[in-house]
Amino acid sequence: MSSRPELESTLRSRRDQGRKLLVPYITGGLGDWTDLVRAAAAAGADAIEVGIPFSDPVMDGPTIQEASMRALAAGATPAGIASALGRLDVDVPLVVMLYYNLVFRSGHRRFARTIADAGVAGAIVPDLPVDEIGDWARAADDAGVATVLLAAPTTPEERLSRICDRSRGFVYGVGLMGVTGERRSLSAAAAVMAKRLKAATDKPVLIGIGVSTAEQAREVTEVADGVVVGSAIMRRVLEGGGPDEVGAFVSELRAGLDRERAASA
Amino acid sequence: MSRPPGAELMRDPTPDGRFGEFGGRFLPEALVPACQELEEAFRGAWADPAFVAEYGAILRDYAGRPTPVTECHRLSDRLGVRVLLKREDLAHTGSHKINNVVGQALLARRMGKRRVIAETGAGQHGVATATACALFGLECVVYMGEVDIRRQALNVFRMQLLGAEVRTVSSGSRTLKDAINEALRDWVASVETTYYCLGSVMGPHPYPWMVREFQRVVGEEARAQCRQLLAGADPDVVVACVGGGSNAAGTFAGFVDTGARLVGAQAAGGAAIGHGAPGVVHGSKSFLLQDEHGQVSEAHSISAGLDYPGVGPEHSYLASVGRAQYVAADDAEVLDAFRLLAETEGIIPALEPAHALAWVVRAAGTAELPAGSTVLLTLSGRGDKDAAEVMELLG
Numbered sequence: 001m002s003s004r005p006e007l008e009s010t011l012r013s014r015r016d017q018g019r020k021l022l023v024p025y026i027t028g029g030l031g032d033w034t035d036l037v038r039a040a041a042a043a044g045a046d047a048i049e050v051g052i053p054f055s056d057p058v059m060d061g062p063t064i065q066e067a068s069m070r071a072l073a074a075g076a077t078p079a080g081i082a083s084a085l086g087r088l089d090v091d092v093p094l095v096v097m098l099y100y101n102l103v104f105r106s107g108h109r110r111f112a113r114t115i116a117d118a119g120v121a122g123a124i125v126p127d128l129p130v131d132e133i134g135d136w137a138r139a140a141d142d143a144g145v146a147t148v149l150l151a152a153p154t155t156p157e158e159r160l161s162r163i164c165d166r167s168r169g170f171v172y173g174v175g176l177m178g179v180t181g182e183r184r185s186l187s188a189a190a191a192v193m194a195k196r197l198k199a200a201t202d203k204p205v206l207i208g209i210g211v212s213t214a215e216q217a218r219e220v221t222e223v224a225d226g227v228v229v230g231s232a233i234m235r236r237v238l239e240g241g242g243p244d245e246v247g248a249f250v251s252e253l254r255a256g257l258d259r260e261r262a263a264s265a
Numbered sequence: 266m267s268r269p270p271g272a273e274l275m276r277d278p279t280p281d282g283r284f285g286e287f288g289g290r291f292l293p294e295a296l297v298p299a300c301q302e303l304e305e306a307f308r309g310a311w312a313d314p315a316f317v318a319e320y321g322a323i324l325r326d327y328a329g330r331p332t333p334v335t336e337c338h339r340l341s342d343r344l345g346v347r348v349l350l351k352r353e354d355l356a357h358t359g360s361h362k363i364n365n366v367v368g369q370a371l372l373a374r375r376m377g378k379r380r381v382i383a384e385t386g387a388g389q390h391g392v393a394t395a396t397a398c399a400l401f402g403l404e405c406v407v408y409m410g411e412v413d414i415r416r417q418a419l420n421v422f423r424m425q426l427l428g429a430e431v432r433t434v435s436s437g438s439r440t441l442k443d444a445i446n447e448a449l450r451d452w453v454a455s456v457e458t459t460y461y462c463l464g465s466v467m468g469p470h471p472y473p474w475m476v477r478e479f480q481r482v483v484g485e486e487a488r489a490q491c492r493q494l495l496a497g498a499d500p501d502v503v504v505a506c507v508g509g510g511s512n513a514a515g516t517f518a519g520f521v522d523t524g525a526r527l528v529g530a531q532a533a534g535g536a537a538i539g540h541g542a543p544g545v546v547h548g549s550k551s552f553l554l555q556d557e558h559g560q561v562s563e564a565h566s567i568s569a570g571l572d573y574p575g576v577g578p579e580h581s582y583l584a585s586v587g588r589a590q591y592v593a594a595d596d597a598e599v600l601d602a603f604r605l606l607a608e609t610e611g612i613i614p615a616l617e618p619a620h621a622l623a624w625v626v627r628a629a630g631t632a633e634l635p636a637g638s639t640v641l642l643t644l645s646g647r648g649d650k651d652a653a654e655v656m657e658l659l660g
Contacts, residue, residue: 054559054560055437055560055561056437056442056443056446056546056547056561057446058293058446058449058450058453058547059293059450059453061450065436069436069437072560077558078558078559079558100291100545101544101545101546101553101555101559101561102558102559102560103559104543104544104545104550104559105542105544105555105557105558105559106558106559126293126294127291127292127293127545127548128291129290129291129292129293129294129297130294131281131290131297132281132289132290132291149294150293150294151294152293152294152295152298153295154294154295154296154298154299154456154457155294155295155297155298156298159297159298163294174294174295177295177453177454177455177456177457178453178454179450179453179454
């Protein structure tokens with residue numbers, strides 16, 4: 001199915017209109033997660049990242065680990081989540097985030113086709129670095145799925161340009177050295193990461209990991225084109241928050257980003 | 266003249282860290298530069314005669330190498346095959362793990378890293394790492410699953426005595442797999458100052474290769490010792506236990522180009538080779554116990570050191586080309602073997618190498634291990650750490 005829009009062109013055109021980009025993350029397969037995706041879309045998300053839970057999420061801190069374990073215990077599977085995404089009535093691009101073994105086990109081409117058929121625009125595979133991306137990237141390109149690559153504060157310049165070249169949809173800048181999770185303040189590394197990526201590429205540059213509040217989102221988008229926010233949302237969900245709470249928090253993030261736009265316009 | 270079997274095996278992996286289709290470097294981007302730096306440092310160190318000499322001197326003067334090969338007369342009589350033990354239980358800290366950590370601690374020092382992290386299952390690698398860190402004055406943090414902390418309380422105390430901080434891991438299956446996850450999470454945040462001392466021939470390139478090289482000493486010594494004992498001949502069969510597979514990799518490296526059959530003994534509840542399928546976890550591609558969707562399964566074994574759903578990538582490769590054979594032993598036969606060695610030879614083995622012995626007991630006198638053949642078994646560690654648990658199990 002799907003008439004949902006393509007990832008990179010959507011993000012580029014919104015950015016070029018002066019809008020800062022907001023990509024909320026929701027763990028797939030957990031409770032009423034499709035309602036959470038709808039709520040996030042309605043509250044002003046420019047694209048939505050949906051996590052496909054994995055047994056050994058090494059890039060994730062306690063919040064997303066817990067969300068993943070609960071979703072797995074509830075019977076979440078990659079195919080089940082893809083099929084629910086295919087039926088989902090939201091009109092922003094959807095991006096899945098999953099660890100490589102789930103792709104590998106399914107088979108590169110089969111997995112790429114499954115998510116493309118579900119109208120998924122892109123995929124983030126955090127343990128598949130640019131050097132190992134070949135088989136997956138070919139399958140994803142052929143299926144029309146954008147492979148979003150991550151760049152880290154430790155990535156040297158030459159690698160950074162390879163990552164920017166190979167990344168599709170946007171470039172995901174890791175905002176700090178560490179796993180996903182909320183932080184009291186924005187790491188100084190986030191602005192440095194954003195500046196380096198903005199200097200290296202014209203693709204949309206989004207910063208994620210350790211961006212937890214509207215204020216932090218506003219701060220990092222002084223340089224970056226946008227943010228990915230995950231743990232701050234999933235903590236609210238784990239504490240019992242439903243679509244209303246998620247929608248309200250995403251609206252708050254949206255307002256923080258738009259305030260920046262108004263101020264600089 | 267035809268070349269001996271395996272002459273090209275167990276050498277350097279490809280530049281992208283592959284052993285055949287296995288291995289690689291599947292990691293979060295934040296850690297990739299660190300692994301590249303480590304690879305470069307290891308290549309430099311291993312080619313530096315001063316480094317190799319210091320490593321060898323510490324193994325000799327501090328760790329007690331070479332360890333002997335012991336001929337088991339009473340056990341051999343009982344089984345009808347000639348059993349030789351490579352006595353890694355007699356190395357300092359009680360297992361082969363010291364060989365690897367001495368190498369890696371020297372490397373950490375050479376790279377200017379002052380903080381070392383490690384994962385541990387049975388606690389042997391944790392104890393060895395804590396020991397090397399005490400020796401070199403490095404800060405040491407060891408991640409250990411809650412389940413393993415309970416069944417290896419003595420090793421926890423030893424690590425603490427040695428000045429290490431032991432961090433309890435309560436996520437997932439609360440065993441070795443999760444301790445590795447937690448160590449990786451620490452490393453993602455601390456990589457600029459911290460050295461990750463991985464305990465087995467697994468993980469991202471260069472670890473599987475580097476750890477095998479640091480364990481190669483086991484096989485090289487054993488080969489020379491066997492030739493002395495066997496009038497220049499090699500044993501018919503060489504067997505070692507395999508969790509991640511470091512003692513087996515080191516042992517096999519010494520015999521891969523001989524005519525000896527190589528056998529790796531896995532725990533029945535953790536037999537990645539045989540019951541697993543190719544997969545990617547903890548940085549490399551290898552056989553892995555997993556479900557149809559790719560979720561990693563929990564292994565089950567009385568031996569904390571073999572309680573791991575994966576296996577080192579080079580073992581997957583040796584299995585796929587048929588140079589080594591991988592078997593499994595269940596908890597009951599392992600306990601029998603544990604007692605048998607104690608009663609016949611006065612040696613209490615760790616539960617891990619008791620898996621290798623369990624296979625020898627089962628195979629002796631069959632086509633697998635015909636009567637009269639000679640088998641070298643790497644006794645990777647001593648059983649003191651397991652005595653309390655076995656006492657409970659035997660009631």
